[in-house]
Amino acid sequence: MKTLIAYFSHAGENYTHGTIGYLEVGNTEVVARKIHQMIPSDLFYIDTVKKYPDNHMEKIQVARKEFEENARPALTKKVEHMEAYSHIILAFPNWWTTMPMALFTFLESDDFDQKIICSLVTHGGSGFSNAIRDIKRLCPTATVKEGLAINGDDVNHCDDEIRNWLDQLGL
Numbered sequence: 001m002k003t004l005i006a007y008f009s010h011a012g013e014n015y016t017h018g019t020i021g022y023l024e025v026g027n028t029e030v031v032a033r034k035i036h037q038m039i040p041s042d043l044f045y046i047d048t049v050k051k052y053p054d055n056h057m058e059k060i061q062v063a064r065k066e067f068e069e070n071a072r073p074a075l076t077k078k079v080e081h082m083e084a085y086s087h088i089i090l091a092f093p094n095w096w097t098t099m100p101m102a103l104f105t106f107l108e109s110d111d112f113d114q115k116i117i118c119s120l121v122t123h124g125g126s127g128f129s130n131a132i133r134d135i136k137r138l139c140p141t142a143t144v145k146e147g148l149a150i151n152g153d154d155v156n157h158c159d160d161e162i163r164n165w166l167d168q169l170g171l
């Protein structure tokens, strides 16, 4: 039983603690790294060929266009030996009420049959919105477990919450 943490995250300008600030490390990446330190796992960054703008307002607009067009942004790489993993921790920010469209590309580009998918979202107040529904639709033969939603402002103070969640998942 091996666990893969597959995550998307965007550093740079972001709306955080009520204002636009600059994140050296994206919120989701902070959490993905914590999980990687807590359990035996491999870490995989879901990276797009076309990079998103650092500027927050530009990023918002690019992401909105991708969402409205149901885009599938190309990714730079695939997971090696996906067949080796039984559990996939899928970590992503809420973008426009669901996962970033790069996650749609990721989930459509590999075989998640019989995998156990444990989802984690960082968000600005809306939790998962429609993301779990979309994961289930994209991976109908995977088992999609109870997810964990963490407000982006709380990523540096959520260790206990993460540990409890991993315990509940038996990881």
Ligand SMILES: Cc1cc2nc3c(=O)[nH]c(=O)nc-3n(C[C@H](O)[C@H](O)[C@H](O)COP(=O)(O)O)c2cc1C
Pocket (backbone or CB within 6 Å): 008, 009, 010, 011, 014, 015, 023, 025, 026, 027, 028, 029, 059, 060, 061, 063, 064, 092, 093, 094, 095, 096, 097, 098, 122, 123, 124, 125, 126, 127, 151, 152, 153
């Ligand atoms: C393009 C974009 C769209 C977003 N849409 C939502 C949203 O619909 N609901 C929400 O709660 N937060 C939304 N947010 C806030 C992010 O989910 C939140 O800041 C997250 O922690 C960012 O993670 P990251 O730093 O790992 O990229 C959005 C942020 C961006 C950049």
